[in-house]
Amino acid sequence: MAGPLAAxxxxxPIWVIEDDNSTVYMIGTVHMMRDGVDWESPQLADILDAADNVWLELASFDPPENLFGLIMESGMSPDRPLxxxxxxxxxAGLETILDEHGVPLDSFDDLRPWYAYLQISSLMLVDAGFDPQGGIDMHIKDRADRMGIPVMGFETFEQQFETLSGMDEAVQLDVLRQTIVEYEEAKISLVDELESWIDGDLSTLERETAEIAEELEGFYDVLFTERNLGFADGIEDILSGKGTSLVAVGLGHYVGPDSIPEILEERGYTVERR
Structure with a gap:
């Protein structure tokens, strides 16, 4: 009788760019991770051992001192309630979602659409078993801090707030409406995307990202395309120096139209997927 199958x-996936005096490893992250999921490849430990620095979307996950002010200024619109x-x-769809979490609809009505979308997305992730304190980027930062590896950020908390709050209201409403309508379906998709990615299969994530790019073009341009250009600029700056760097930003930035690897290859770099 055969023994149990090994896990x-x-x-x-890991993407790599090398030149004469620098190496940049690129991996995808999720800002929340499902409890008990083994996602870390043996290669990541080797990369961290060799890394001179780590680059994340944010250098710190501590909320800024002015968080309340940011929310009041750019996340609320009592004059234009939802x-x-x-x-x-x-x-009614929004109320159904909120009722499941014991959140009064009245407490949401003054939120701007982009901020309501962000809150609903967080509820969706928690429903799907994702831990707000278990993000891959948080794990990498914790490891790097304990190893004494400098951690830098491509963006700031304030910049991310500005990016989301700066979307046209019509774009904000489009993504909020779709999130409400596809709430249950999206929970399943999130799990499928994660499990496929862990197995090295990007097809599910690529398909979902392509759908976002097609159905929510304005949202995709702001959240992905424009930021991917910024990440690519930052990676080029890293390559102009020397040493070994680990770049770890959200999974969705590595697939789809105008992904980070695609932008860098268009700029003449050889990007190897390992």
């Missing part, structure tokens, strides 16, 4: 070794922007069916 499959995680093989999430109930004046969404139709009755959409409001």
């Amino acid at each position: 499959q070794t995680p093989e999430p 109930s004046s922007l969404l139709d009755d069916e959409e409001m």
